[in-house]
Every structure is written in structure tokens, then in C-alpha cells.
Amino acid sequence: MLRRALLPLLAVALLAGCGDDPKPPSAEPSAVTSLPAEASPSAPPSPSASPSPAINFTVDGAGPYAVGAKxxxxQGAGLLADVATGAETCPANTTAAGxxxxxxxxxxFRPDGALYLVVNRSKTIPTPSGAWLGMSLAALDSIYGNLGQELSGGKAYLVTTTSGRGILFDLDDKKKVMAMIxxxxxxxxSSYEGGTDFC
Structure with a gap:
């Protein structure tokens, strides 16, 4: 009889104990929600570290000026200066500066608006392999080896990649780089050897 009287009390005690169960799950989400807050401060350092190495000149162009860009x-992004169409050498094309x-x-840019030629005349923008303006032909050859060749006329050195794109190093009379294209x-x-002004 005593057992029967205790059963309802035991059931009430168990139910009262179960009433505390929702508290631990509510504590867990606060721990989970604090993780993204802790992770977010560590995310920005990696993007801030990457812009510096990106300042270089490649076979695809330079920075936002990728061959094929429109x-x-x-212009819409405010990334061009000195935009002009109708130059004496290539009247149908448009030229601009970064x-x-x-x-x-x-x-x-060609008449259809596609960027087809990027010319680097900056002394502060190298290639990823370490070629700079002012570098000698011998130094270029030591960097690029079989990827490069001196073009007929001796005033240019062309590096060609497997993608089909390349960089033409325009050389001065002392065989030093004065521009990269x-x-x-x-x-x-074909444009260099044919003397077509890259139109």
C-alpha cells in the first residue's frame, strides 16, 4: 500500500526532474553560436595577406586587367584612366591605362571591347618568376630557359606557356627590358616580326 502511495510521488519527482532537461540544450546553442564569432576574427587575416603577392604581371595580364576582360x-568599375579610341596606329581600337x-x-581593346593586349611599363610590377623592367636578356634567359626565345631582330624575348599565352619582353639597344607585353x-x-603595331 505504501508503495502505491509513493508511486504518484515518484512520478511527480521524475517529471519535475525532466523539467530541467530543456536547459542543457539551450546552453549548447550558445556554445555553438560563439564558435562562428571566434572564427570570424581569424578569417580576415588570410585575405589581407594575399593582395601583396598579387601585384605582378603574368601571361594573363595584371590584377583586374585580364586578357579577355571587357x-x-x-569602365563601370572605375578601373580605367585615359580611355581613348581612334589612335593613329590602331584607329579602330581603344586604349586605356590602369x-x-x-x-x-x-x-x-579590340572594337568588340575585349582586352587583348596588356603592356607593363612599371618598375615596381615584376612577373611571378622574378623578371623586372631593366633586367638583361641574359637574366631573362636564366629565369625562363626553354620557355623563352629571342625573336628575329634581337630586340624582343618571348616567353610562351602551355596555355598559348605569353609575355613579350621588349628590349632596348643594350638588351635590357623596357616593357612587358x-x-x-x-x-x-607574328605582330612583332611583322611590324604590325599590335593592332
């Missing part, structure tokens, strides 16, 4: 998109750190980069390697070679 004139209208770059902005900010890219101000010494010159750009040429990125674009389609076959086009760079």
Missing part, C-alpha cells in the same frame, strides 16, 4: 566592365598601383599598365603568344610573335 572595356565596359572595367589605375592605382596599376597606373603604369597600358591596355588595348602579355597576350596570345602566337599573335605577339
Amino acid at each position: 572595356l565596359a566592365d572595367l 589605375t592605382g598601383v596599376w597606373q603604369d599598365v597600358r591596355l588595348q 602579355a597576350g596570345d603568344a602566337a599573335y605577339l610573335k
Whole structure:
């Protein structure tokens, strides 16, 4: 009989104990929600570390000025200066300059608005392999080896990659780099050797 009287009390005690169960789950989400807050401060350092190595000149162009980019998109983003169409050498094409750190980069767009030639005249923007303006032909050859070749006329050195794109290093009379030109390697070679002003 005593057992029967205790059963309802035991059931009430158990139910009262179960009433505390919701508290631990509510404590767990606060621990979970604190993790993203802790993770978010560690996320920004990696993007802030990457812009510095990105300041270089490649076969694909420089920074936001990638071969194939559209004139209208770059203009809309405020990334162009000195935009002009109708130059004496290539009257149908549009020329422009980069902005900010890219101000010494010159750009040429075809009549359809596609960027096809990127010219680097900056002493502060190297190639990823370490070629700079002012570097000698011998130094270029030691960097690029079989990827490079001196073009007929002896005033240019062309580096071609497996993608088909390349960099033409324009050389002065002392065979030192005075400009770098990125674009389609076959086009760079034929234009240089044919003297077509890269139109």
C-alpha cells in the first residue's frame, strides 16, 4: 500500500526532474553560436595577406586587367584612366591605362571591347618568376630557359606557356627590358616580326 502511495510521488519527482532537461540544450546553442564569432576574427587575416603577392604581371595580364576582360566592365568599375579610341596606329581600337598601383599598365581593346593586349611599363610590377623592367636578356634567359626565345631582330624575348599565352619582353639597344607585353603568344610573335603595331 505504501508503495502505491509513493508511486504518484515518484512520478511527480521524475517529471519535475525532466523539467530541467530543456536547459542543457539551450546552453549548447550558445556554445555553438560563439564558435562562428571566434572564427570570424581569424578569417580576415588570410585575405589581407594575399593582395601583396598579387601585384605582378603574368601571361594573363595584371590584377583586374585580364586578357579577355571587357572595356565596359572595367569602365563601370572605375578601373580605367585615359580611355581613348581612334589612335593613329590602331584607329579602330581603344586604349586605356590602369589605375592605382596599376597606373603604369597600358591596355588595348579590340572594337568588340575585349582586352587583348596588356603592356607593363612599371618598375615596381615584376612577373611571378622574378623578371623586372631593366633586367638583361641574359637574366631573362636564366629565369625562363626553354620557355623563352629571342625573336628575329634581337630586340624582343618571348616567353610562351602551355596555355598559348605569353609575355613579350621588349628590349632596348643594350638588351635590357623596357616593357612587358602579355597576350596570345602566337599573335605577339607574328605582330612583332611583322611590324604590325599590335593592332
